[in-house]
Amino acid sequence: MTPTPMRAGVMDSQRPGLVVTLPCRELSTGARVGRALLRLAIVSGIGLAILPVPLMHVCGAIVAAVAGPIAAVFAFRGRAVVGPGEISCPKCSKPLAVPAKLIGWPARFQCLDCKAMIDLTPAEAAP
Numbered sequence: 001m002t003p004t005p006m007r008a009g010v011m012d013s014q015r016p017g018l019v020v021t022l023p024c025r026e027l028s029t030g031a032r033v034g035r036a037l038l039r040l041a042i043v044s045g046i047g048l049a050i051l052p053v054p055l056m057h058v059c060g061a062i063v064a065a066v067a068g069p070i071a072a073v074f075a076f077r078g079r080a081v082v083g084p085g086e087i088s089c090p091k092c093s094k095p096l097a098v099p100a101k102l103i104g105w106p107a108r109f110q111c112l113d114c115k116a117m118i119d120l121t122p123a124e125a126a127p
């Protein structure tokens, strides 16, 4: 984890947001493949585990064959791990705790005060 400047904005807002510094670790391709395979093993494993259950075996096959690879693709798309830390909310300006192990980019979490969905993106990628 290295402190990294990033932009905190409100999701779907055109306002530029705030630049904050939070701990961040970029995932290597190997780490991303590892995460994807782990997710595939977990989701497809659940699907295979319910295969012997009567009336559930079709669902199990679908989970194992379809949901597992989809979950793996989503796991592979995560390129960085962000947090934990504290910023002020770009919408309501209240102090806001950033949960640990957010997956980016964008890393998203909700402000507990104003319910705004906060987007964290790398500062250099912003226009």
Ligand SMILES: [Zn+2]
Pocket (backbone or CB within 6 Å): 089, 090, 091, 092, 093, 094, 111, 112, 113, 114, 115, 116
């Ligand atoms: Zn807020």
